[in-house]
Amino acid sequence: MTVQDTMDRADRADRHHYWQGAFIGDEEAGRRLADLPAAVEEALANPLETETVLAACDALATALRDPAHPVRERLARQLAEGEDPALLDELGTYFSRTELTRKLRRELGGTAPGRLNRPDARETVYEAWAPVGLVAHIAPGNAASVAPLSIVEGLLAGNVNILKTSGGDTLLTQYLLAELVALDTTGALAARVIVLRFSSSRQDWLALMCAPADAVAVWGGESAVEGVSAHVPPGCRLVEWGHRISFAYLTRDTWHESATLEALADDVCLYEQQACSSPQVVYLDTEDEQDVFAFAQRFADVLAARPAAAPAPGAPDLAAQAELTTTELVARLEEHLGLTRVFAAADGSWRVMADTRPALTASPLHRSVWVKPLPREKLIGALRPMRRYLQTAGVAASPTDTAELSRAVFAAGVTRVTPLGAMLDGYSGEPHDGVYALQRYSRRVAVQADARFATTACLDDLARPVVLPPPTGPLTGKEEVQELNRQVSRADAELYFRSGGSTGDPALSLFSYDDYDTQMHAAARGLLAAGYDPTADRTANLFYCGGMYGSFISFFSILERLGGVQLPLSAGPDHRATAQALIAHGADTLFGMPSYLWQLLHEEADALRAYGGIRKVFYGGEHFTDAQQRTLRDTFGIEVVRSITYGSTDLGPLGYQCAESVGGVHHLHADLHTMEILDLEADRPVAPGETGRLVFTTHARRGQHLGRYVIGDLGRAVDGRCPCGSHATRFELRGRTGDVMRVATYFLNHRRLVAIAQERAGYSGELQTVLTRQDTRERLTVRVERAGAARPDQLREAFLADYPELRSAVSERLLDLAVEAVDGASLDRSPTSGKLRSVVDLRG
Numbered sequence: 105m106t107v108q109d110t111m112d113r114a115d116r117a118d119r120h121h122y123w124q125g126a127f128i129g130d131e132e133a134g135r136r137l138a139d140l141p142a143a144v145e146e147a148l149a150n151p152l153e154t155e156t157v158l159a160a161c162d163a164l165a166t167a168l169r170d171p172a173h174p175v176r177e178r179l180a181r182q183l184a185e186g187e188d189p190a191l192l193d194e195l196g197t198y199f200s201r202t203e204l205t206r207k208l209r210r211e212l213g214g215t216a217p218g219r220l221n222r223p224d225a226r227e228t229v230y231e232a233w234a235p236v237g238l239v240a241h242i243a244p245g246n247a248a249s250v251a252p253l254s255i256v257e258g259l260l261a262g263n264v265n266i267l268k269t270s271g272g273d274t275l276l277t278q279y280l281l282a283e284l285v286a287l288d289t290t291g292a293l294a295a296r297v298i299v300l301r302f303s304s305s306r307q308d309w310l311a312l313m314c315a316p317a318d319a320v321a322v323w324g325g326e327s328a329v330e331g332v333s334a335h336v337p338p339g340c341r342l343v344e345w346g347h348r349i350s351f352a353y354l355t356r357d358t359w360h361e362s363a364t365l366e367a368l369a370d371d372v373c374l375y376e377q378q379a380c381s382s383p384q385v386v387y388l389d390t391e392d393e394q395d396v397f398a399f400a401q402r403f404a405d406v407l408a409a410r411p412a413a414a415p416a417p418g419a420p421d422l423a424a425q426a427e428l429t430t431t432e433l434v435a436r437l438e439e440h441l442g443l444t445r446v447f448a449a450a451d452g453s454w455r456v457m458a459d460t461r462p463a464l465t466a467s468p469l470h471r472s473v474w475v476k477p478l479p480r481e482k483l484i485g486a487l488r489p490m491r492r493y494l495q496t497a498g499v500a501a502s503p504t505d506t507a508e509l510s511r512a513v514f515a516a517g518v519t520r521v522t523p524l525g526a527m528l529d530g531y532s533g534e535p536h537d538g539v540y541a542l543q544r545y546s547r548r549v550a551v552q553a554d555a556r557f558a559t560t561a562c563l564d565d566l567a568r569p570v571v572l573p574p575p576t577g578p579l580t581g582k583e584e585v586q587e588l589n590r591q592v593s594r595a596d597a598e599l600y601f602r603s604g605g606s607t608g609d610p611a612l613s614l615f616s617y618d619d620y621d622t623q624m625h626a627a628a629r630g631l632l633a634a635g636y637d638p639t640a641d642r643t644a645n646l647f648y649c650g651g652m653y654g655s656f657i658s659f660f661s662i663l664e665r666l667g668g669v670q671l672p673l674s675a676g677p678d679h680r681a682t683a684q685a686l687i688a689h690g691a692d693t694l695f696g697m698p699s700y701l702w703q704l705l706h707e708e709a710d711a712l713r714a715y716g717g718i719r720k721v722f723y724g725g726e727h728f729t730d731a732q733q734r735t736l737r738d739t740f741g742i743e744v745v746r747s748i749t750y751g752s753t754d755l756g757p758l759g760y761q762c763a764e765s766v767g768g769v770h771h772l773h774a775d776l777h778t779m780e781i782l783d784l785e786a787d788r789p790v791a792p793g794e795t796g797r798l799v800f801t802t803h804a805r806r807g808q809h810l811g812r813y814v815i816g817d818l819g820r821a822v823d824g825r826c827p828c829g830s831h832a833t834r835f836e837l838r839g840r841t842g843d844v845m846r847v848a849t850y851f852l853n854h855r856r857l858v859a860i861a862q863e864r865a866g867y868s869g870e871l872q873t874v875l876t877r878q879d880t881r882e883r884l885t886v887r888v889e890r891a892g893a894a895r896p897d898q899l900r901e902a903f904l905a906d907y908p909e910l911r912s913a914v915s916e917r918l919l920d921l922a923v924e925a926v927d928g929a930s931l932d933r934s935p936t937s938g939k940l941r942s943v944v945d946l947r948g
Contacts, residue, residue, distance in 0.1 A: 107286050108178060120301045122278040125285055125294035133300060137312040140266070144238045144316060147264045147295040151568070152235075154208065154216050155775075155803050157259045159573045160288040161199040167283070168196030175283050182276040184248065191248055195280070198253060202806055203532045205618065208260060210533030211540040215622060215804060216775050218262050220551060220563035225632060225666040226639045228553040230563045233546040235262035236341060237318035242310075242332050243277070244323040245270030251277040254321060254541075255297060256284075261545040264296045266313055271303035289573045304331060311335045319343055319545055343544045348380040348495035348537060349466055352524060353478070353509060355389045358500040359399055365406045367525030371498060374528050376413050377469040381496040381520070381527050384467035387478040389501075393460045397445050400458035400475040404447035407454045407471060420470050427468045428452065435459070462486045480509060484516045491517025495537060498527040558637070559763050559828070561629030562775075569831040570774040575801035579787060579812045582611060585754055588808055589614050596807025601654035603753040613654075613753045616806040623756035623804070624661045626773050627749050630760025631662060633771070633828070634722065634746045636693070638668040641720060644686055646696035646704070648938050649674035654753060655724065659695050675700045675938055683708035686715070693720040695748055698728045699870060699940045703928055705740055706891065716741055722748035725939050727768065727837075729858060731868035750837065752815055755802050759835065762828040768837035769822055771830060777802050779833065780812070781821055784841075795820045795838045816841050842943060845875060847882055848918035850909045854942050857886060857903060864902040867894040870940055872931050877947045883920040884910075889928045896923040 119127040123136055124143065136143070167175035180189055197203060205215050212233045220230040239258040243251035251269055255277075258265040269277050278299045285294045302309055314320055314335040321343040322332045329344050336342050352371070358364045371383050386403070388395055420428060435457045438444040448455035454471035462478045464487060478486055487494065494517040499506050510521045519538030522529065551563055560566060580588075589612055597614040615623075632638075643663060649656035656674050663670040671689055673682055675696060682704060685691075694701055701721060705712060712718060721728075721742050728736070728745060736742040750759040750770045758777060759770030772779050781796040782789060790796035798817045802810045818841060822834035843854040854873045861867040869892025874885040888899060900923045904911045913919040932941045 107283060108174070120275060120278065122282055122297070122299040124296075124298060125282075127278070127282070134309070137300075137309060140238075140312060141316040143295075144264045148235070148237060150292065150295070151218065152259070152262045152292055152296060153290075153571060154218060154260065154262070155572050156288060156290050156292050157256070158201050158204055158215070159803070160284055160293055161204055161256060162201040163287040164280075164284050165196045165199035165201070167287075168192045168199065179276060179280055179283065182274045182279050184274050184276075187248060195249055195252065198249075199256065204256075204260065205806065206532040207542070209618060211542040212261075212546065214625075217542075217546070219775065220549075221625075221629065222561060222632075225561075225628065225668075228555065228557040228560075230551040230553065232549055233261070233542075234549045235264075236545055236547055237263065238316055239263045239265050239545055240313045240317040240320045241265060241267040242320065242322045242324070242328070243267060243269050244328070245273055247323070248273075248276055250323055251299075252280050252284075254323070255281060255299075257541045258321075258545055259293065259296060261542050263319075263545055264298075266298040266317075267300070268310065268313060269299065269301045271301060273301060275301070289576075290571060292571075304328075307335075314340070321345060321545075341544065343541075345537065347493070349385075349464065349490065349493045350381050350383055350496035350498070350527060351385040351387055351464070352383040352498040352500070352527070353387045353389070353483075353513070354399075354499075354524075355501040355505050355509075356395075357502060359388055359395075364500045364524060365403055367500070367523070368403065368498070369406045369410055370525045371527040372407070372471055372473055373410055373413070376471060377467065379528050381522075382469075383473065383496075383498055383527060384469070385464060385474040385476060387462070387476055387483075389480050390477050391479050393477060396458050396460065396475055396477050400445060400447055400456045403473070403475065404454075404456040407456065407473075408449065410454075412453055413471070424468070424470065428455075428470060428472060431468045431472065432457070464490045480512060483509075483512050487513070487516035487518075494518045496520040496522060496527050498522050498524045500524045559633050559635055560830075561632040565830040565832050567831070569833070572774070572778050572803055575778050575780065575799075575812050577811050579782075579799065579814050580810070581814050582754075582816070585810060585813060586611055588810070592808050600652055601753050602652040611753065612652075614808070615756075619756075619805050620661075623776070624658065624665055626776055627658070627751075627757040627760070628662045628665045630749055630757060630771075630773065631666065631722065633760055633762040633830075634748070634765075635720070635744050635763050636666070636668070636722065638666040641693040642669045642671070642689070642691050643693040643695060644671045644673050644682075644691040646673055646675050646682070646694055646700060647724070648697065648700070655697075659748070679704050679707045680711075683711050687711065687717070690717065692717050693722070694718060695722050695724075697938055698723045698726040698732070699928075699931075699933065700938050702728075702732065702870065705736070706928075709739070713740060718742055720744040720746075722746055724748040724751075729862050729868070730767070731862040731866065735868045755800055755810060755813060755815070758800055758815075762826060762830065764827040765834075768819075769834055770837065771826065771832040771834055774832050776804050779835065781819060781835070782814075784818075790820075792823065793820060797841065798835070818843075840942075845873070845884075845943060845945070847875065847884055848913045848916075850913050850919075852884070852907070852910055852913075856907060860902050860906045861886075861888070861894065861899055864906060865894040865898050867892045867899065870928060870931060871942075872940060873943045874932075875943070875945045875947050878920065881918055881920060882947065883922065885922045885924055887924050887926050887931060889931075890925045891928065892925075896925050899923045 119129045121128050121133040167173040208215050217233040220232045223231050241254045251267055255265050255267055281297050317340055319341040320336050322329050323345045325347045352368055432455055435444045435446045443460050445458040456473050458475045462476050465474050497513045497518045499509050499521055592614050596616050598617045599615040599620050601613045603611045645659050647655035647659055660672055671691055673685055733745045736745050747761045749757045751757040757773055759772050761770055778801045780799040782799055783796055795818055798815055798819045800813050818838040819835045822836055826834055839855040845852045858871050861871055869889035872887040876883045914921050932944050
């Protein structure tokens with residue numbers, strides 16, 4: 105059944121309540137309300153991933169911003185009469201991934217605030233933002249966007265949410281949230297969304313809503329808050345989003361400027377003062393009543409020139425009209441006492457009331473403004489009695505005065521200062537009425553652990569796997585990703601990196617700083633799992649640097665986030681100087697590329713062995729073979745040799761090793777990516793345990809979607825839970841697709857040659873395969889290091905003996921095989937990263 109069919113049935117059957125994925129009627133809603141505590145407990149038993157909320161909201165945002173999208177068309181039919189369809193565009197902007205991730209970062213510190221991570225990597229203390237549990241939202245009847253926005257805030261904090269809309273409201277909120285739930289591919293959101301439509305006079309339902317709540321959010325004035333607070337149980341958090349009063353404050357050097365008056369008129373006329381941030385009073389920094397009267401006259405002329413207000417749902421009703429008339433009449437009567445002066449339109453469409461008394465007075469709205477004197481030295485005393493109701497101060501002043509006045513109005517109770525003309529504007533992540541909503545709907549929780557958790561970076565990994573929305577769409581490769589990069593807006597392209605170009609031409613990768621920060625924190629957690637100790641290790645960062653190559657910069661950032669001691673040396677040709685620096689500064693941990701570290705250690709073997717202080721090596725970009733790792737341990741006394749991370753320039757860190765990982769086995773950074781393993785020949789999943797192409801979809805990038813990226817690596821899934829206790833998916837790297845060579849009529853694998861050299865001939869150096877073409881047949885040359893402890897003729901015999909396909913190609917005279925011993929420095933490497941080119945194909 106489609107969403108449209110569900111909505112049609114709901115309309116026909118008077119099912120105007122939306123309860124955990126289904127539309128129900130009054131009788132069923134009453135029964136379910138009685139069992140609300142049990143429904144909440146069941147939903148909370150399954151934690152909600154923030155990415156699930158972001159993915160569904162972003163999909164809804166895309167639909168809302170498309171005028172032809174069926175979702176928007178369905179929701180447009182639920183707008184109240186006279187409601188501007190631009191409301192759907194506004195909701196579409198708010199629900200976008202860009203806006204919500206910015207909100208999460210600002211209010212809760214990151215895009216996965218619910219995960220128990222270590223705020224200080226040097227301590228085994230874990231902190232997270234946890235949901236309060238059940239949030240009951242009491243929405244107003246005069247602001248269509250408030251209800252769905254409030255629910256989304258509750259979801260971002262991980263809560264179960266029950267919402268009351270007014271009995272006279274349309275079903276826009278119910279249908280919009282039903283669309284949101286339908287777009288959630290995991291099905292997790294449905295259990296956390298309940299929307300009821302009933303009158304506030306139905307106190308029994310209101311009591312049932314609030315009784316099991318952990319927080320009650322109320323939108324409205326004092327009477328609304330009082331009506332709800334009677335049902336709020338002891339210990340429940342009452343979050344008041346009540347009516348507020350805002351004002352403008354003008355200094356003498358600005359109130360004479362026409363631009364100031366025009367900006368003030370913009371704030372008054374926009375939304376006809378219906379917003380809490382609309383100015384109701386204009387204060388002048390003066391005690392002279394003539395200043396006040398003269399300004400009021402000038403401002404009245406500006407309002408008179410403004411077009412009349414368009415008919416709208418917020419137009420004054422009879423009660424509002426009576427308040428307008430009464431307020432103006434009283435002000436006119438006080439003119440005879442010299443206290444006031446009134447300037448008003450003949451048709452009553454606006455009024456400016458000058459008053460010599462500074463006390464804050466609420467306006468009857470609808471383009472009705474008080475103008476009052478208030479010298480800055482008396483500002484706090486005049487405004488503080490109304491501090492509970494103050495919100496925005498629109499200030500027109502010099503930069504110095506603005507800074508001073510901001511502090512003064514904050515002391516008086518104001519929560520927000522803006523320029524004139526921008527009082528009703530906002531920014532993503534802005535606090536509302538002086539608080540962050542997501543923090544009001546969350547609790548800060550902590551776990552103190554002992555030394556057994558030294559390599560556990562995220563406590564949640566020991567409890568459950570991360571479940572992200574499954575990947576969809578076509579497969580993409582390097583060329584498609586490069587094309588996507590060319591489409592990234594400059595606002596989202598804040599950091600540029602180039603790949604090392606070891607497997608082809610260097611590629612450009614773009615990141616926002618937020619995305620980069622997320623990835624560096626993830627890689628830092630991976631390093632902790634691998635055995636890096638930020639309290640003790642003294643690290644030399646020996647990755648290559650320059651030319652927009654990112655490894656050195658990235659690991660500098662990672663160590664910074666870990667709080668580890670760092671020697672940012674970078675890889676360089678002067679191995680003696682590097683070794684001397686390691687020894688002089690007591691380095692015991694090396695970060696770098698295997699090929700560079702191998703050269704450094706062997707060229708400076710005597711000095712480094714005599715030093716004896718290198719205990720750990722974390723490598724990236726290439727692999728140390730088992731034989732090479734044995735050499736590092738036996739010859740140099742290195743205790744830990746482990747992958748520093750598995751990743752790519754495009755996608756960032758993809759996997760990490762734990763203390764139990766061996767060879768090419770890594771855990772997936774499952775909070776950032778999903779992984780598929782597809783058949784080598786067809787785009788289908790491989791059988792369990794089989795080797796296939798690794799395909800990644802990243803979920804944490806701003807301004808670009810890197811979905812189902814065929815990264816060029818081969819791997820297989822590793823079944824079972826890791827001995828380290830983590831539930832994070834494990835996989836084993838099995839080389840690159842480029843390591844598989846079509847030679848003559850055979851497919852040969854470079855990594856097979858490496859394994860044979862290591863296992864049969866005890867070779868421990870670097871190995872490179874070079875392909876060339878001669879007259880009638882091809883030539884495969886295996887280049888090895890002279891210092892690798894194996895003779896070329898021994899290696900050639902081992903290759904032919906243990907590699908049947910290679911032996912057949914040679915015996916059939918389709919291929920010539922040669923093994924050459926060379927200096928390690930003469931092997932072909934990427935000029936940018938120094939990474940060894942495992943296969944060099946010169947056949948043309």
